[in-house]
Amino acid sequence: MLRRVAPLLLTLLVAVLGVTALAAEPDRAARRPTADFVVIAGVPGLRWDDVDPETTPTLWRMAENGSIGSLSVRSARRPTCPVDGWLTLGAGNFAAWNTNRPAGTCPAVDVKVEQPDGFGANLPQQESVVLHNQERLPWGAVPGALAESVRCAVAVGPGAAVAAARPFGRVDRYEPTLPADPAPLLGSCVLSIVDLGTVSGEHQAARDAAARRADATLAKVLAARPPGSLVLVAGVSDTAAPARLHVAVADGPGWERGWLTSASTGRDGYLQLADLAPTALTVLGRPLPERNFTGRAATPVDGRPADLRAAIDAPTDADREAGAQQRVARWFFVLLAGFQVLLAVAVLPLLRRARRHAGPVGPTPVPRSVVATVEVLLVAAALAIPSALVADLVPWWRGGHAGWYFAVVTALLLAGATALVRFAPGHDRTLGPLGAVAGLTTLVVGVDVLTGARLQLNGVVGYSALEGGRYAGLGTVGLGAFLAGVLLTAGWLAQRVGRRWRPTVVVAVGTAAVVVVGSPYLGADSVGAIALTAGVTVAAVICTGGWLTLSRLVWASMAGLAVTIGLGVLDLRRPPTDRGSLGRFLAALGEGRAGLTVHRSSTANFDTLVGSPLTVLAVVGAVLVWFALFQPWGGLLRLFGIYPAMRAAMAGTAVAAVIGGLLGGSALDVAGAAGALVVPMAALAALRVLDHATDRTQPPGNRPQDFVGGAPVGAEATGPGDAARTGPEEPAGDAGDRAPRTSTEVATA
Numbered sequence: 001m002l003r004r005v006a007p008l009l010l011t012l013l014v015a016v017l018g019v020t021a022l023a024a025e026p027d028r029a030a031r032r033p034t035a036d037f038v039v040i041a042g043v044p045g046l047r048w049d050d051v052d053p054e055t056t057p058t059l060w061r062m063a064e065n066g067s068i069g070s071l072s073v074r075s076a077r078r079p080t081c082p083v084d085g086w087l088t089l090g091a092g093n094f095a096a097w098n099t100n101r102p103a104g105t106c107p108a109v110d111v112k113v114e115q116p117d118g119f120g121a122n123l124p125q126q127e128s129v130v131l132h133n134q135e136r137l138p139w140g141a142v143p144g145a146l147a148e149s150v151r152c153a154v155a156v157g158p159g160a161a162v163a164a165a166r167p168f169g170r171v172d173r174y175e176p177t178l179p180a181d182p183a184p185l186l187g188s189c190v191l192s193i194v195d196l197g198t199v200s201g202e203h204q205a206a207r208d209a210a211a212r213r214a215d216a217t218l219a220k221v222l223a224a225r226p227p228g229s230l231v232l233v234a235g236v237s238d239t240a241a242p243a244r245l246h247v248a249v250a251d252g253p254g255w256e257r258g259w260l261t262s263a264s265t266g267r268d269g270y271l272q273l274a275d276l277a278p279t280a281l282t283v284l285g286r287p288l289p290e291r292n293f294t295g296r297a298a299t300p301v302d303g304r305p306a307d308l309r310a311a312i313d314a315p316t317d318a319d320r321e322a323g324a325q326q327r328v329a330r331w332f333f334v335l336l337a338g339f340q341v342l343l344a345v346a347v348l349p350l351l352r353r354a355r356r357h358a359g360p361v362g363p364t365p366v367p368r369s370v371v372a373t374v375e376v377l378l379v380a381a382a383l384a385i386p387s388a389l390v391a392d393l394v395p396w397w398r399g400g401h402a403g404w405y406f407a408v409v410t411a412l413l414l415a416g417a418t419a420l421v422r423f424a425p426g427h428d429r430t431l432g433p434l435g436a437v438a439g440l441t442t443l444v445v446g447v448d449v450l451t452g453a454r455l456q457l458n459g460v461v462g463y464s465a466l467e468g469g470r471y472a473g474l475g476t477v478g479l480g481a482f483l484a485g486v487l488l489t490a491g492w493l494a495q496r497v498g499r500r501w502r503p504t505v506v507v508a509v510g511t512a513a514v515v516v517v518g519s520p521y522l523g524a525d526s527v528g529a530i531a532l533t534a535g536v537t538v539a540a541v542i543c544t545g546g547w548l549t550l551s552r553l554v555w556a557s558m559a560g561l562a563v564t565i566g567l568g569v570l571d572l573r574r575p576p577t578d579r580g581s582l583g584r585f586l587a588a589l590g591e592g593r594a595g596l597t598v599h600r601s602s603t604a605n606f607d608t609l610v611g612s613p614l615t616v617l618a619v620v621g622a623v624l625v626w627f628a629l630f631q632p633w634g635g636l637l638r639l640f641g642i643y644p645a646m647r648a649a650m651a652g653t654a655v656a657a658v659i660g661g662l663l664g665g666s667a668l669d670v671a672g673a674a675g676a677l678v679v680p681m682a683a684l685a686a687l688r689v690l691d692h693a694t695d696r697t698q699p700p701g702n703r704p705q706d707f708v709g710g711a712p713v714g715a716e717a718t719g720p721g722d723a724a725r726t727g728p729e730e731p732a733g734d735a736g737d738r739a740p741r742t743s744t745e746v747a748t749a
Contacts, residue, residue: 032299033254037229038280039192041221042089042159043214044082045199046235046247048316055208056215058222059233059249064308066251067300069260070315073237073246073273074468076137081106082159082198085237085273087129089193090163092277092293093141097162098125098132104241111158115174121161126169142167145292146277150191150284156182157195159236164193178217183224190284194221200239222251230255230283234276242326243466245319250279250298258300265471266524267457268301269315272468317398321458322466324397328406329460333613336384340617340676343374343381344624347683350374352633354690371687375433378680380418382437385461385481385676386444387414392459406460430688431643434681435492441485441677442513445478449522453478461673473524474517476666477614480673483532483656486513487539488678491649494543502543502645510536527664535656543648608665614672621675625682635686642689653678 048070053060075084076096087095101107114122126143133141144167147153152172155164165171172189179185186192196214199207218233225231230253235246248260248271259269262279274295278288282297305311353366388410396405417440426432448455456462456475463475474482490509494502514536516522518529608615629636640647653674661670 032297033230033252033283034285035228035230035252035283037187037190037192037226038283039186039194039221039225039229039231040089040163040276040280041194041196041218041231041233042086042163042236043196043199043233043247044085044159044235044237045239046211046214046233047199047244047319048247048312049319050199050207050211051247051312055211058215058219059247060308062218062222062231062233062251063249063312065256066249067255067258067260068250068304068311068315069248069269069271069298070245070318070465071234071236071248071271071273072265072465072468072471073235073243074466075237075273076133076139076141079104079106079238079241079243080273082237082239083111083162086159086162086195087143088141088273089234089236089276090146090165091133091141091143092145092274092289092295094137094139094274094294095133095141095143096137098129098136106238106240111162113158113161113171113174113176119173121155121165121171121174123161123165123169123171126165126167130167139294140292142289142292144168145289146280147172147191149281149286149289150189152189152191154185154189154192155195156185156193159195160193164191178220181224182220183226186221186224187226191280196221196233198239199235228253230280232276232279234273236273242323245315245322245465248298250300255300257304257306258302259304260298261301262298263296264294266473267471268303269318270465270471271298317395318458318465321395321397322464324402324406325458325460325462325464326466328403329464330613331403332388332406332410332460333617336381336676337613337616337620339384340381340680341620343377343680344620344628344683346374347378347624347687348628350687351628351635351683351690354635354687355633371691375684375687376418376422378684379421379433379437380414382677382680383414383417383421383440384410385477385673386441387417388461389448389455389459389478389481390444392455392462430685430692431492431495431646434488434646434685437677437681438485438488438492441481442489445474445482445485446513446516449474449478449482449516453523473522474528476661476664476669477673479517479523479525479528479660479664480614480657480670480675481677482513482517483528483535483660483670484653484674484677486510486532487535487649487653487656488646488681490536490539491543491643491645494648495643495645499544503540506536506540506543506645506648510539525664528660531656531660531663531670534659535652535654537652538655539648539652541648542651543645545644608667608669612667612669612672614669615667617672618668618675621672621679624679629682629686633690635690636682639682639685639689643685646685650678650682 050056051059051063073080073085073088074094075088076094077084080088081097081101083097083099084095087097112124114124116122130143133139133143142148144165147164147166153164154173154175155161155171156175156178158176161171161174164174173185175185178194194217196217197210199210199214201207201210222231231251233247233249233251235248237246238244250260260271261268262271262275264272264275272295274293275298276295278293278295279298281288288297305314350366350371354371388406390413391406391410394405394409396402396409399405421427421433421436421440424432424436427436453462453473453475456473456478457471458464461475461477461481463470465471486509490506493509494505497505510532514529514532517525517532523529625636628634640650654671657671657674661667664670
């Protein structure tokens, strides 16, 4: 009876523990200041390296007194050109102007602004732009949603007119340039949007001149600002590819000397362009059009250095790192995929010749030096991702040859990690390298997440603030590596204890990992927590033996579903502005708007599937496992038979990686990152069990001298998986779980 209800008990245990641990919500105690007026001053192209006391003295003083941050100017199109940035600002959502342009360029766009009455203005293209965003783009943006949420809005300049126009094209009050005395204009409406000009080009002299002109106009705005007002200065767009991080400054009562952040980023010092519209409405006390906005209101938080230069150096360095990350990340994964493909090809002949011949005559075995070299390469391949993650401890992006610096740092770390595994105690055991690599990967990724995921942000194997998909917590590659490391570590530990305790070990390790992945304090990835829950349940129910049957898969799915429902209920109970992605999706589902989310996810899955090098890693790993390791000569089936806990761990990894990738919109990227660890370690362990497939030595408890009266002597003292074998490696068997076998049976196994 206990065996029958074990899957149910494990399912309930994982689900209850996981949801209970994830129920807590971060207590940031964020300030939410209010104001009577809001003035948004936009400067397309303005970056933090353009700001200094001599070139931009007004902005410098404003940043010294207010709160600052790095602004990600993501829109519905990349790069975000000025007109797309202004449109996204006014929509509070990822929007784009309906014009064709060559990929990666920002041509000049002539926005037609009509002034039929000399008081307001009209954008004749606005209605077609709204239809384009509603029908052709997957974000459901409504250009003009910000202006539609206030009684009246002021626009100064053509870019500001794009942001302040209502959905039907009307701008309440408009001036092409800032008047000599702007105070009456800025005080006529609660919301004013001012175009300070564009800072473009890469020649520093030209950028400095444009920044000075923008700063002079900003000085007039600050001198005429209404009392009790909040002034936001934002570099609202890029001006050319590649994308960059831009300036964000907030100055007003309650915004003194802090970092800017929002619920959409979850990272101090980072803000999205789409956050500016909800920030303005929240400060003014206006209700937010939740159906139209993807951004969240910005808030100031403490912790900024007292010295402004030291504070500005942080976003400047982040912009430099994010730019270098985009250049380096792709070739890193291309090289990693290529290396693992070549390694897979090299392993094939070794697998076919790894089994020692039992007779007096047989093929010449592969030299031990060759096997040892391939084993070291397999360990290095599995440690590539955690080594690249740790490389961000060194500021490699600050040099003139960032890619080469990163390569050198990563190579040195990889060599050190490989040596650590090679000379670690127990390396000669069959599962020694696998356990060491899995534990090291879990430790590296876990410590990073527990300390704020600083290595994930803008890291080569992390996520980029320029992409705008994630700013805090655990990224796609980190999730793949972490869930593989956790499940393999759990399987390795479970294999070292008695059979009855194996599910307990897997559940204990897995539940702790679910908390790390899904907690809003830590990994902040509810989808990853759901996927890992399913993987842990799969591993727990088959770690004592048996295969992944349909009923066991159903129990795993039920565990994931239980965690999904629990997290969804908790998320829906939070205020709409504080909900996570799961809560927002369920709310949209209830309102009949979930189609856009499904469309975005399917589009993201397809784009990632066809454009990511990690897809190659996932496909090559699956091919190697199915057509080589799973063959009679491949050794994986023998490994699974001897070490059932490792079979459970790898099955759970496959389930979790596929679920996490598909639900998270990253296709096979999670599986590719997991496969980069699992496949090399599976090949190495298969080589070792094949090398000892013809061992004749009986495990302790199975030899004749170990039997007294038909019962084995010391059977309880010999743990499963620890039977003796010839040679320096650990035994291939579970002594307490198998009947004695003849030498013929051992040889044919």
